[in-house]
Amino acid sequence: MSSWDTPASKLGLVVAGIPLDVYSCANATKPETLVAVMFLLHGRMGSARKMEDYVHGIFKEVQERRRALPQGAREAQDLYIVTFDHRNHGKRMENKKANMGWFDDPEKNNERHAIDMYAIQTGTAQDVSYLIDFLPSYMFPNGERHISQWICAGKSLGGHSTWIVLRNDPRVKLGIPIIGCPDYLTLISKRAKAHKLPAGPPYIPDSLLALIKRTDPAASPYTVLDDSNPFLGKKILVLAGKDDKTVPWSAGKTFVETLNVGQRGVKEVIIEEGVGHEFSEAMVKEVAHFVWQHALLQ
Template sequence: MFKLGHSKHAAPESHGKNLKPHKETVVVAGLPVNVFSDRGATKPETPVAVMFLLHGRTGSAKRMETYVNDVFEEIRARRSAHKGAQDLIIVTIDQRNHGARMVDERANMGWFPEPEKNNERHAIDMYAIQTGTAQDVSFLIDFLPSYLFPNGERTISQWLCAGKSLGGHSTWIVLKNDPRVKIGIPIIGCPDYLTLISKRAKAHKLPVGPPYLPDSLIELIRRADPAAAPYTATDESNPFLGKKILVLSGQDDKIAPFSSSKEVVEKLNVGKHGLKEVIVEPGVGHDLSPAMLKEAARFIWEQALVA
């Protein structure tokens, strides 16, 4: 049983700066799920917001722990002045074919001139991984409440998803596909995979077609990608209506340039009950900068924990 919440034995300094959150690993149908919380932050009756934080290509859940710690530190600083805030759990997993789930290292590589590094199936592999990760998130939303609180000890009030790079792409797919995720923070990610990967193929002087982008893959992207959704619509056909989205990008990003996302992001309609914030940070490339992390923590605080 996952233990979260107020403890009469919590040390007074548990809310100080630079302290790591409590970590517990829960195995859900064979998938190790890392669950982070700030024990003693709230009373047991306080609702809990759960956020998935997804790593980038060639990364791992382990490598996201520094960001997890930094988010909790930012939230902790705000919580001291606001006693009515909701609790926060951050969840990390290894994306498919990453970390402890690694099967084929080459499948995580891109297009390279060196034969020993080159992955001809880069476009296929990357889309399969991010789509599979989005499915993992929805699967865990189904089952985590039972694993974490089998006796109904706490109420999960809302689900959030944030991700870096490949995890940012996955976050866009989660926002499109899962109506339970109302808040998303795609960081150096892209909602328009066909535009992104087409530009990348052209930069490598590869055809935007078979065998690098098979017709079947292009058909799937055009049917299932966030950019394929009616994201400008004002009715319920638009899966983004009512959602709160913070888009974080680097102005100098050459790997997932904001230009690949710009049309979708600018035209994206979240409706009167939604919120869209876009920050393109000058002087930053394909990286989750300290300023981006602070903005992400601020958005989590304002839109989930005290909203």
């Protein structure tokens, strides 16, 4: 995507060995204004640094809406965006090949692709929950601001992690999976079939299969209307490219269409025509609009 203007300032933090970039509006409002914090998760082979253009794009859109508020209107909450390198990415890289997929080229081929990818996306989701525990103390040690809500959005692998966060962390009420998939078994089975590999051991070990069937978003009671449904009452924007071959919409379509967020929840789905596996500029605008409408104006 093209570079955007730079309407946000950046602060570097290290939380127990995890380096973070924390972005906030360069012209922040009054200290008593409530704060919404959004994690913006990168994709496989990506990094926190590679998300910076998207961060500024979101802030640009949000600031335009803030300036357009009529005089006397209720003040919108401030937005902070947090990015960090996922496990085995960026500054946390230990084994580059573990981020690779299945290839005919033995130099690139990662036989443990199914294992590594699930480990990284679930680990990233755990990191988000861990950071929610500690960020208020690191960001506002004197209680300077009050964090009213937590948001998670993510691209590709980060989109997979966003679905897991939405399932597992009740503190995250709003999520935006971007070109991600909530049904790992369907996604990885399609990928194995395309590479003429069995959807079983050693590529998908029985122990991994048991873990997926126990912990994946698609393994939850996501269609029911009682408290066992972890998505009930949550506000979710699903963004996908119609021509995506890497994470095809068909892999998560059934889940998304039957997902029940209840009367108090919000579910919006936008499948962008002519777009493949990318976080398009139109998607950036949709992220900003959804966050503005369903978080910052609350």
